[in-house]
Structure formats: structure tokens, C-alpha cells
Amino acid sequence: MNIQRIYMVSVAIVICLRFTHSQQKQATQESCITAKCHATFGTEKFVHGPVAVGECKACHQPVQNEKHKFVPIKKAEDFCLKCHERLEKKGVVHAPVMSGDCTGCHNPHQSNQAYFMRKGPIAETCAKCHPQEAMRKKNVHAPVEDGDCLTCHKPHASEKPKLLSKSGNEVCFECHSDMEQNFTEAKHVHAPATDACVKCHNPHTTDTSPLLVKEQPDLCFDCHKNIKNHVDKSTVQHAALTVDNKCTNCHSPHESQIGKQLKDEPMKLCLTCHEHPINVAQSDKIGNIKELLSINKNVHGPIRDRDCSGCHDVHGSTNFRILKKYYPKEFYTSYSQVQYELCFGCHQQSLTQEMKTTTLTGFRDGDRNLHYLHVNKKTKGRTCRSCHETHASNNAKHIRDAVPFGQWMLPIKYEPTPNGGSCTPGCHARKEYSRFIPSSTNNKK
Amino acid sequence: MRNRLQYFIFSFLVLSLCVSRAQQMRDSTAISFSLRNIEGKKYTLKENLGKRITVIVFWSTWGNDSMKMLHDLQWYYTQYHSIGLQVVSICVESQSIMPSDIIHIRAILNGENVTFQNLIDEKLLTFQAYSIVAVPTLIAVSPSMKIVFKLSGYSLIGKEKFSSFIDSTFGNKHSQARRNITEYMPNKDALRYSNMAMKKYERGDLESAEKYAIKAMQLDSLFSVPVVLSVEIALELNDTLKANELLSLFLRPEIKSGNKFLLQSFLYAKTGRKKEAMNLIEGNITDSLNAKERAMYAYVLGKAGLIQQALNEFQKAKKLSPAEFRIPMLRMEICKQAALTELVKKDSLLIKQYGRQ
Numbered sequence: 098m099n100i101q102r103i104y105m106v107s108v109a110i111v112i113c114l115r116f117t118h119s120q121q122k123q124a125t126q127e128s129c130i131t132a133k134c135h136a137t138f139g140t141e142k143f144v145h146g147p148v149a150v151g152e153c154k155a156c157h158q159p160v161q162n163e164k165h166k167f168v169p170i171k172k173a174e175d176f177c178l179k180c181h182e183r184l185e186k187k188g189v190v191h192a193p194v195m196s197g198d199c200t201g202c203h204n205p206h207q208s209n210q211a212y213f214m215r216k217g218p219i220a221e222t223c224a225k226c227h228p229q230e231a232m233r234k235k236n237v238h239a240p241v242e243d244g245d246c247l248t249c250h251k252p253h254a255s256e257k258p259k260l261l262s263k264s265g266n267e268v269c270f271e272c273h274s275d276m277e278q279n280f281t282e283a284k285h286v287h288a289p290a291t292d293a294c295v296k297c298h299n300p301h302t303t304d305t306s307p308l309l310v311k312e313q314p315d316l317c318f319d320c321h322k323n324i325k326n327h328v329d330k331s332t333v334q335h336a337a338l339t340v341d342n343k344c345t346n347c348h349s350p351h352e353s354q355i356g357k358q359l360k361d362e363p364m365k366l367c368l369t370c371h372e373h374p375i376n377v378a379q380s381d382k383i384g385n386i387k388e389l390l391s392i393n394k395n396v397h398g399p400i401r402d403r404d405c406s407g408c409h410d411v412h413g414s415t416n417f418r419i420l421k422k423y424y425p426k427e428f429y430t431s432y433s434q435v436q437y438e439l440c441f442g443c444h445q446q447s448l449t450q451e452m453k454t455t456t457l458t459g460f461r462d463g464d465r466n467l468h469y470l471h472v473n474k475k476t477k478g479r480t481c482r483s484c485h486e487t488h489a490s491n492n493a494k495h496i497r498d499a500v501p502f503g504q505w506m507l508p509i510k511y512e513p514t515p516n517g518g519s520c521t522p523g524c525h526a527r528k529e530y531s532r533f534i535p536s537s538t539n540n541k542k
Numbered sequence: 543m544r545n546r547l548q549y550f551i552f553s554f555l556v557l558s559l560c561v562s563r564a565q566q567m568r569d570s571t572a573i574s575f576s577l578r579n580i581e582g583k584k585y586t587l588k589e590n591l592g593k594r595i596t597v598i599v600f601w602s603t604w605g606n607d608s609m610k611m612l613h614d615l616q617w618y619y620t621q622y623h624s625i626g627l628q629v630v631s632i633c634v635e636s637q638s639i640m641p642s643d644i645i646h647i648r649a650i651l652n653g654e655n656v657t658f659q660n661l662i663d664e665k666l667l668t669f670q671a672y673s674i675v676a677v678p679t680l681i682a683v684s685p686s687m688k689i690v691f692k693l694s695g696y697s698l699i700g701k702e703k704f705s706s707f708i709d710s711t712f713g714n715k716h717s718q719a720r721r722n723i724t725e726y727m728p729n730k731d732a733l734r735y736s737n738m739a740m741k742k743y744e745r746g747d748l749e750s751a752e753k754y755a756i757k758a759m760q761l762d763s764l765f766s767v768p769v770v771l772s773v774e775i776a777l778e779l780n781d782t783l784k785a786n787e788l789l790s791l792f793l794r795p796e797i798k799s800g801n802k803f804l805l806q807s808f809l810y811a812k813t814g815r816k817k818e819a820m821n822l823i824e825g826n827i828t829d830s831l832n833a834k835e836r837a838m839y840a841y842v843l844g845k846a847g848l849i850q851q852a853l854n855e856f857q858k859a860k861k862l863s864p865a866e867f868r869i870p871m872l873r874m875e876i877c878k879q880a881a882l883t884e885l886v887k888k889d890s891l892l893i894k895q896y897g898r899q
Binding site: 245271284327354356398399401421444445451457 | 638
């Protein structure tokens with residue numbers, strides 16, 4: 098009995114061992130990758146582990162008793178998670194990750210791309226769902242151009258919106274580190290730029306440079322409505338607003354060390370264009386201001402402060418030469434306070450209203466106000482330009498060398514003295530004035 | 543005749559006053575004045591000077607930028623009055639002030655919520671004494687009556703200058719010296735590609751990192767960062783030949799970099815030339831190393847077998863920049879060599895956090 102039992106057990110063991118062996122043999126023999134079938138598997142740069150070792154059944158489970166029939170894979174993730182760590186599905190989760198469609202992006206067998214990406218540059222994989230045609234406008238952001246969506250986005254999940262790797266401008270500063278530094282050091286920062294770069298820039302592609310969401314000046318006018326209204330109302334336009342970089346010809350849209358987000362000192366900016374004569378109309382030419390200022394040492398206050406906007410409205414005006422306020426073009430005009438609005442924005446209004454003064458001006462003979470005398474006339478009142486050069490001259494108080502009278506230039510021959518001075522223009526014979534001892538009597542003689 | 547004599551005497555007195563005051567102004571000494579304030583009370587400058595600075599502003603209701611200046615001065619006054627800023631405004635409305643003018647001036651000051659002293663220069667004598675040409679004009683005076691700042695008009699530049707003056711007087715952050723803008727600044731696009739390369743390198747995408755570093759080098763051949771990074775990439779790809787080629791590019795005198803010897807030493811250490819590596823760093827290490835450089839230095843020490851010293855240096859590097867990804871990368875290599883299993887595990891986890899495989 099015992100011998101019989103031992104025999105039976107021995108036979109069973111032999112059968113079992115033989116069966117196991119045959120199973121193993123069958124498995125090896127039945128590898129799907131052969132020269133005839135699935136021959137290309139294992140030939141690419143990156144081969145998935147189970148494929149590399151011929152363990153196709155790790156994922157593809159055969160239907161019992163049916164050759165070449167497998168249980169359909171409904172959710173790839175279920176198989177991936179057998180080996181791979183579960184991805185955290187927190188915050189914003191990429192749709193394929195959410196639905197467990199790992200194989201939507203990753204090739205489960207092999208790939209020539211790192212991470213078993215299905216296609217070449219990452220963008221080609223992304224393009225399956227996110228059409229790339231919309232990413233090919235005139236100006237393309239460098240990472241988009243390189244098809245590297247992962248420079249800014251995370252592929253699986255992120256705490257940040259749009260699957261961004263970092264929040265807000267931080268994602269931009271990863272590459273644009275100079276901007277971050279500039280913002281920190283700048284005295285004036287454009288608020289939208291620190292709020293979000295994407296307020297003005299499209300992070301992918303646009304038809305406007307540099308990746309602006311809209312053309313200038315419309316983009317700027319979206320917020321700066323007052324400037325838009327001002328420009329619209331202006332009858333004299335400043336070309337600076339319409340040429341080259343438009344608003345950014347003068348303004349830095351990010352940061353600046355000078356108020357109004359100016360790129361440089363106001364006058365420096367103006368002189369980048371006004372360093373040569375400019376034709377504004379057929380018979381109207383603006384001279385070379387840079388040259389004028391370089392050869393004349395006594396300059397008007399705003400120019401000394403290097404700010405042309407003291408008198409000129411750089412965004413446009415209803416006055417000629419985009420002056421901020423009215424300023425007579427003529428040599429003579431009938432006096433009224435309004436005629437001198439521009440000058441009397443800074444200079445004492447009473448200068449031309451008080452017949453007598455000892456405090457208002459140095460241009461007086463005793464207490465006789467010579468400004469009043471020249472300007473305050475019902476007819477033929479002399480305008481400021483008659484005697485003063487508005488930008489600069491080599492005489493004190495930027496007095497002209499010559500009076501522009503019609504097409505003539507009559508020399509003024511102004512000679513200052515410690516207490517007054519004299520002039521001999523074409524308008525009248527030589528006249529002296531003294532703040533200390535009135536010369537009126539002498540002049541009359 | 544009598545009238546002429548009277549006028550002569552009057553003129554002489556006015557002139558003498560003007561000459562002495564003009565002399566004072568030339569000496570940059572402010573002229574004290576006594577004027578009535580808007581409520582009619584007498585105010586004398588000398589008796590009301592600020593502990594640190596007194597700002598006198600000549601303004602008018604018709605002046606273009608007078609309101610802006612008053613508005614800004616009120617802000618400064620609120621900020622700094624308690625620490626020594628005194629502000630006094632002098633209205634120079636016109637040569638002859640009418641009662642209606644006073645009402646108008648008061649309304650304007652109330653509208654601007656001005657809380658500092660407001661004086662009226664009825665005959666413009668102070669206006670003349672200070673030789674005011676444009677309104678507004680601002681004059682800052684020290685406690686010893688020296689004129690320390692003057693601004694005529696209120697242009698953008700003038701506004702900036704005044705703001706800097708106040709900032710420097712009261713120690714605001716903007717008075718701190720800015721970065722020297724004359725120093726070398728890399729091409730902006732080169733900097734961006736270099737940053738992209740760094741990001742890719744950090745995440746272990748060496749192929750993209752190399753591509754971007756090359757782009758950066760092409761855009762700015764004097765920019766050292768992408769060259770150094772390219773050497774690191776080549777070393778990680780075990781391409782010693784390329785690393786050496788890139789190093790010679792980095793060692794060109796045109797490329798300005800403080801610690802050139804360090805990269806060279808690092809390259810030697812990576813390629814097994816431990817002695818040469820140590821020779822290069824000997825006596826050259828200063829406290830000015832940044833986190834990356836200190837990590838490289840630590841690596842050189844580690845490769846030379848000075849493990850504890852190396853670990854200390856890695857620690858110093860981490861203190862300088864905890865986010866520097868090279869620290870765990872290089873330390874892990876040294877720890878593996880020294881069979882410090884626990885530290886290897888720790889660094890391996892840190893490296894993984896950077897997305898490196």
C-alpha cells in the first residue's frame with residue numbers, strides 16, 4: 098500500500114513538473130516578438146520594460162482557449178499602475194490623466210522619444226488634442242517654436258491653472274530672469290506687467306510683435322482711455338505715436354527709472370528723432386533741435402530740466418507744434434491774457450498786466466515794466482517770440498540774436514549791464530534801461 | 543526834483559537789498575523772510591525751520607504744475623514731518639492780491655488737503671528776493687539755512703530728482719545705489735535660451751539643454767553661463783573631448799568670469815585628474831563663491847578623498863541656495879564613492895524632485 102502510494106505521488110510530481118516545464122517552454126516559444134510577427138518591437142531607442150523582456154502578457158491578457166484573442170484594455174492606467182506610481186490627481190489634472198488614458202500620450206511599447214512619447218517633439222503629442230495650426234502665427238514664443246510645451250506646462254497635473262509649472266509671472270521669469278531683476282530694481286513698474294505678463298503678451302503665438310495680444314496703440318488704449326480720447330481730439334498729431342514701435346518708442350511697457358514709464362530722459366527721447374530737420378508740411382519744417390541746443394548755451398527752463406513736455410504735448414494737441422496751450426505764431430498780436438496761456442503756465446501772469454513794478458521782472462526801467470510796455474497793446478502788441486528764442490540762445494534769458502519780422506531777421510543787439518541793458522533792434526533806435534536809475538528820460542532825448 | 547530824489551533814494555535802498563540778497567543766494571544761503579499766512583498770522587522762516595530739511599515752495603493757482611507739486615509735497619510732509627521735514631508754501635499769485643484771491647487760494651489749499659504752512663507773498667518781495675522765474679519753484683533749506691536743493695518748474699526729471707533727494711535725506715530704499723549698468727549684460731535672448739537650457743538640464747533633458755545652450759552661445763559669445771553649462775552637459779554625457787573643447791572656449795580672456803579655475807578644476811576632477819584639480823583650487827578659494835561654484839569646489843574635494851571637508855562645503859552651498867539642484871547631484875556621486883548609503887538615498891530623492899530620472 099505504501100509502495101503504491103509512493104508510486105502514485107511520484108507520478109503526480111513528475112506530471113506536475115513536466116507540465117510546468119512545458120508551460121514555461123510554451124511561454125518562451127510563444128513570445129509575440131518574432132522575425133515574422135511584431136518584428137519592429139524592441140527596435141526603437143527606448144523600449145518599455147515588459148516589451149524588452151517579451152512579457153506581453155503583463156498587459157495583454159489572452160482570452161482563455163482562444164488563440165490571438167486578448168481581453169480588451171479598457172483603461173490603460175489600470176495596467177500602468179501595476180508597476181508605476183499613481184499620479185497625484187490634485188489641482189488641475191490633464192484630461193487624459195484624469196480618464197486614465199496614459200497611452201494617449203505615451204507609447205506603451207517603444208519610442209524614439211524620451212518618456213515613450215508617441216511623437217517627436219512634445220508639441221506633436223500635444224497636437225493630437227491641441228491643434229498646432231493656431232500656434233503658428235507670425236511671432237511664435239521660443240518654446241512653442243521648439244515644440245517644447247513642457248517648458249511652461251506640466252503634463253500630468255499642476256496646482257496652477259492651465260497646468261502651468263509655476264504661478265503667474267513666475268513661470269515667465271524662469272527664462273526671462275532679467276525681467277524679474279529689472280522689476281525688483283526699477284523705480285517705476287507698469288502695473289499690468291507685474292500683475293500678469295499675459296495681460297499684454299500671448300504666451301504662444303501672435304501676429305504682433307513682441308507676442309502682443311493686440312497691435313499698439315490699441316493694446317495700450319484698452320487701459321489708457323484718456324490718452325486715446327486726447328489723441329482722437331488732437332488736430333496736430335505727433336508722428337512718434339504712429340511710427341516704428343508707436344507707444345513703446347518712448348515708453349517702457351515693463352519698468353523704468355523715470356516717471357511715466359519713459360525709456361530715458363524725455364529730451365533724450367525727443368532728440369532721437371529731432372536730431373535732424375523734419376518736414377511737417379510742404380512749407381513747414383522743424384529744425385534740427387539737437388544742433389540748436391548744442392550751439393546755444395542759455396536754454397529755456399524745461400530744456401534745462403531736459404523735459405520738452407513742459408511746453409509740448411507729446412501725445413498730440415490742437416495747437417501748432419503740438420504745444421500744450423495756445424502760443425501766437427505771429428510777431429504782433431492784440432494783447433489778451435489768453436494769447437499767452439502757454440508761457441503764463443509757469444511765468445508770472447502779472448508780468449504783462451502791471452504797468453509799474455519793482456519785483457515782477459528785471460526788464461524794467463526804474464519801476465516802468467518794459468514787458469508790459471512791449472506786450473500789453475491793443476494793436477501791435479509784441480509776442481514773446483519777438484524777443485525770446487523759445488528753445489535756446491546765447492543771450493541771457495534766451496533773448497534772440499535777431500527779431501523775426503516777416504522774412505527779415507533784424508538783429509536785436511542786446512547788451513546786458515549789471516543793472517539793466519540796451520538793445521538796438523530794427524523796431525526802434527538804441528534804447529537803454531536801468532532798474533536803478535531810470536533811463537526813460539535819456540531814451541526820450 | 544524832490545520826487546526824483548525820493549525815487550533815487552527808494553531805488554538805492556531796493557537795489558542794496560537786492561544786491562545783498564542776490565549775494566546771499568549766490569552763496570547758497572537762504573534768505574529768511576517774514577510773511578503772513580493765509581489766516582493772517584505772521585510767520586518767520588528762521589523760527590520755523592525743520593530739524594533736517596525745510597522745503598519752501600513758490601506756487602500760484604494759475605501755475606501749470608503747482609497743484610501737482612503741492613499734492614506731492616503734502617504726501618512727503620505726511621511721511622516725513624515727524625522725522626524732520628518742514629514744508630512751507632508761498633503763494634505768489636500776483637503783484638496785487640485781492641480778497642477774492644485769498645478766498646480762491648484757500649479753496650485750492652483745502653481741496654488739496656494741505657496741512658503745512660501757507661503764506662501769501664502780497665507784494666512779491668520774497669518772490670523777487672529768491673529770483674523766482676518759473677512757478678512752481680521749490681527750494682530745500684538745511685537747518686543752517688543753506689540751500690541744498692532747488693527745482694524750478696516740476697518736470698518729470700525734476701520730480702525724480704526731488705524724490706531722490708528726499709529719499710536720500712530720509713533714507714528711503716530708492717536712494718540705494720543701483721546695479722552698475724555699465725557692467726557686462728548678456729544679450730537678452732541669449733539669457734533666455736541659457737535659462738531654458740538650465741531648466742532642461744535641471745530636469746535631466748540633456749539633449750534639449752545642450753540645444754538651448756548652443757543657441758545662447760551663438761547669440762552671445764561672451765556669455766559665460768551657457769558655456770559652463772555645456773561643459774557640465776558634456777561631462778554628464780561622458781564626452782570628455784567635447785568638455786575640454788568647451789572649457790578652452792570658456793578660458794578665453796574675452797569671457798569675463800570670476801572663478802574660471804574652478805570649472806577647469808571641476809572638469810579635471812570629473813575626468814579623474816584629482817591632483818591637477820586640487821592644485822588648481824589650492825589657495826584660490828574665496829568667500830565670494832556662489833552656490834553652484836561652492837558645490838563644484840566640494841565635488842573636487844570629495845573626489846580627492848576629503849569627504850568630510852566636501853560635505854561641509856556642500857552644506858555651505860545649500861545655505862547659499864537651497865534650490866541649487868547641482869548640490870544633491872554632485873553630493874550623491876561623492877557619497878556613493880564613500881559608501882554613505884543614507885545620504886545617497888536622501889540625495890536620490892531630492893534629485894527626483896527636480897524631475898530628473
